[in-house]
Amino acid sequence: MALNRSHTATLTRNELWEVEAATEPYEAGWAHEAIFFVRALEVRGDMRGASAQVQISPDGIHWVDEGTVCELPQAAGGIGFARVARFGGYLRLRASLPAGATLRVVAALTLKE
Amino acid sequence: MANTAYRADPRLSRFDPLERIVYFDDFDEGYNGWLGLIGNYEGSLDSMLPGYQQLMQPMLSNVTHWDTGSHGAFDGTYCLKTATRPIKGQQNVTIKRITFRQLGRIQFECYFCFKPEANQMALSELDVRSVGVIFDLQHGECGPQRVMPHLRYLNALDGMAQHKWQYKHRRQPFHDIGGSGKTVSHYHLAPEGWEDVPGGAQQLCYNEVPTKINWHYLKVGFDLKTMAYTELRCNDRVFDVSTMLPMAMPAMANLWCMLNVCLLVETDTDKRAFFYVDSALLSGEF
Numbered sequence: 114m115a116l117n118r119s120h121t122a123t124l125t126r127n128e129l130w131e132v133e134a135a136t137e138p139y140e141a142g143w144a145h146e147a148i149f150f151v152r153a154l155e156v157r158g159d160m161r162g163a164s165a166q167v168q169i170s171p172d173g174i175h176w177v178d179e180g181t182v183c184e185l186p187q188a189a190g191g192i193g194f195a196r197v198a199r200f201g202g203y204l205r206l207r208a209s210l211p212a213g214a215t216l217r218v219v220a221a222l223t224l225k226e
Numbered sequence: 227m228a229n230t231a232y233r234a235d236p237r238l239s240r241f242d243p244l245e246r247i248v249y250f251d252d253f254d255e256g257y258n259g260w261l262g263l264i265g266n267y268e269g270s271l272d273s274m275l276p277g278y279q280q281l282m283q284p285m286l287s288n289v290t291h292w293d294t295g296s297h298g299a300f301d302g303t304y305c306l307k308t309a310t311r312p313i314k315g316q317q318n319v320t321i322k323r324i325t326f327r328q329l330g331r332i333q334f335e336c337y338f339c340f341k342p343e344a345n346q347m348a349l350s351e352l353d354v355r356s357v358g359v360i361f362d363l364q365h366g367e368c369g370p371q372r373v374m375p376h377l378r379y380l381n382a383l384d385g386m387a388q389h390k391w392q393y394k395h396r397r398q399p400f401h402d403i404g405g406s407g408k409t410v411s412h413y414h415l416a417p418e419g420w421e422d423v424p425g426g427a428q429q430l431c432y433n434e435v436p437t438k439i440n441w442h443y444l445k446v447g448f449d450l451k452t453m454a455y456t457e458l459r460c461n462d463r464v465f466d467v468s469t470m471l472p473m474a475m476p477a478m479a480n481l482w483c484m485l486n487v488c489l490l491v492e493t494d495t496d497k498r499a500f501f502y503v504d505s506a507l508l509s510g511e512f
Contacts, residue, residue, distance in 0.1 A: 118256050122283040126264075127271035137311060138498075140285040143304060154271070172292035174345045202290050 117226040118143070124206070125220040127154065135207040136220055138173040142202035144224035149206050151193045151220045153186035158214035160187045165208040167195050173203045185216060237301060241335050242445065243509035248324070248332075252505045253286055254302035260284055260506075263319040263488060266411040268404025275401060277317075277413040284308045284320040284489075289502060291344050291437035300337050300441045300504035308501040310493040312343070315355070317415055317492045318501075321362075325483040328512040329365060329450040333457070334487055336506040337441045340381070343498040344436040351432045352382035355494035356392075357501045359446050360414075361472075362486035365453070370477030372484075373453045374414055377423075377446060379430070379460070382494045391426035391458065394419045395471040414473060415490065423458065424466050441504055448472075 124136040141147060149167065165183040168176040183195035183206060197204070210216060232238040237252060251258035265278025287307035289297035299305040310316040326332070342353035358378030365371060376394040381387075396419035403409040431440040447457030447467075453474065455467035487508065493499035 120257060122285065123262075124283070127274075127279065137282060137309065139283075140287045140290075140307060142288050142290070143286050172290060172344075174292060174343065202288065 119223070119225045120144075121221055121223045123219065123221045125218055128218060130208050130216045130218055131210055131214065132212065133207070133209055135168075136205045138170065139204050139222055140173070140202055141200070141204050141222070141224050144226060146196070146198045146225050147200060147204060148223045149183055149195045149220065150223065151183060151185055151206070151218050153189050153191050153216055153218060155217035156187065156189050156215075159211060160185065160214050160216070161211065163208070163210045163214060163216070165193070165195070165206045167197050168205050168207050169200050170203040170205070171201070176205065176207070185210075237505070238507075240337070240443075241507045243335070243507055244331060244333050244511050246510055246512060248508040248510050250505070250507045251322075252302070253304050253306040253503065254299065257284070257286065257306070258322070260306055260320050260322045263321045266403050266409050268406060268409045273403050275411050275413050277415055278411070280311060280316055280318070282309070282311070282318055287502065289439060293344070293437050297437070297439055305502045305504045308489050308491050310491055310499045312493070312496050312498045314494060314496050315417070315492070317490065319415065320489045321486055323484070323486045326450060326485040326510070329367065331447060331449050331456060331511040332485070333445060333447045333509050334359060334361070334506065335443070335445045335509075337504040338444055338502060339439045339441050340491065340499065340501050341436055341439055342493070342495070343500065345497065349434070350436045350497070352385055352387055353493065353495045353497050354381050354499040355383060355492035356380045356490070358490035359444065360488035360490060361448055362484060362488065363450065363453070364477055364481040364484045365450060366477065366482055371453065371474050372477050372481060373472050373474045375448055375455060375472035376414065377458065378420065378490060379428070380420070385494065389427060389429055391423040391428060391460070391465060392420040393423055393470045394421065395473045397473055397475055408479070424469060426465055428460060428463050430461075439502065
């Protein structure tokens with residue numbers, strides 16, 4: 114019996130997000146479902162109003178909001194996540210933070226057939 | 227008697243393995259244990275050497291472009307894609323980690339191509355700086371050593387066409403990582419120290435727009451007994467490796483019998499560079 118494949122790719126590691134930030138494009142056309150995880154290593158400033166949009170793309174160059182929102186952690190050690198399915202081929206997460214707020218993150222994408 | 231049974235399998239018959247196949251990774255089947263290289267760290271990720279901070283994970287790609295759609299792989303749908311960030315000089319490395327059973331000849335083969343991100347309607351043939359293959363090896367006999375053969379195809383440098391193979395044997399300094407005294411790191415991917423492979427000029431098939439890709443064959447041979455190159459072949463060209471030295475250093479505490487293979491990509495412009503590998507085969511004489 115062949116088991117369904119799964120894979121977790123760490124998209125950002127120790128990167129500092131401020132104002133507008135996005136993960137690098139990731140191809141996942143083989144997967145049926147995905148979860149973005151965002152774990153805060155460090156939070157500075159007032160994070161109220163911070164969030165991230167899951168984005169999809171036909172070509173890895175042009176991006177559009179998929180509609181799923183990922184709540185971002187408000188304190189160090191916190192984890193936000195967003196589940197998506199039927200996303201086509203390319204995925205990324207685009208974050209918006211209030212002025213003065215910074216978030217140091219480990220972001221991961223967990224994929225399953 | 228030569229082992230030619232593999233030729234009955236169409237996916238294998240385009241390779242020239244040594245006596246035993248250690249692994250044959252077709253990326254239609256998954257990642258097969260290939261993942262992003264990570265620098266050493268201890269206590270905090272901030273302890274990682276700066277060059278390693280840029281490295282990211284590979285992905286399974288069906289090579290989809292805005293103008294034509296999915297190019298697909300050499301066979302099937304997916305290949306392994308190693309991508310840089312869109313900043314000139316950025317690098318990325320994908321690695322597979324195993325150990326060897328016996329000292330002897332090994333050989334890495336793959337079908338590969340490289341392209342820049344197709345975000346301009348321009349030929350863009352000088353946007354990818356290089357793609358390469360690195361072994362990371364350690365043996366304990368006849369003077370324990372860690373040996374790291376580095377090879378790359380230098381496509382362009384600072385906007386100038388280069389089109390040649392290079393190797394690197396000069397080392398970078400080691401740095402202590404963290405405070406325990408157990409962890410060190412060296413940035414062997416530093417841009418300095420590359421030397422030209424003798425007679426190593428080669429033109430590859432870039433094609434005529436950034437979204438047309440052609441697969442190329444690469445073979446790298448190395449002898450674990452002598453820790454010397456035995457072969458470098460790309461498509462129709464076989465290069466003289468007899469004077470090429472690998473990077474070598476004293477053996478390290480926890481790397482015995484290590485047999486890692488790395489795939490390197492570097493961008494020469496503020497544009498992502500993509501290194502695609504359809505399939506990879508490691509074979510050996512043992």
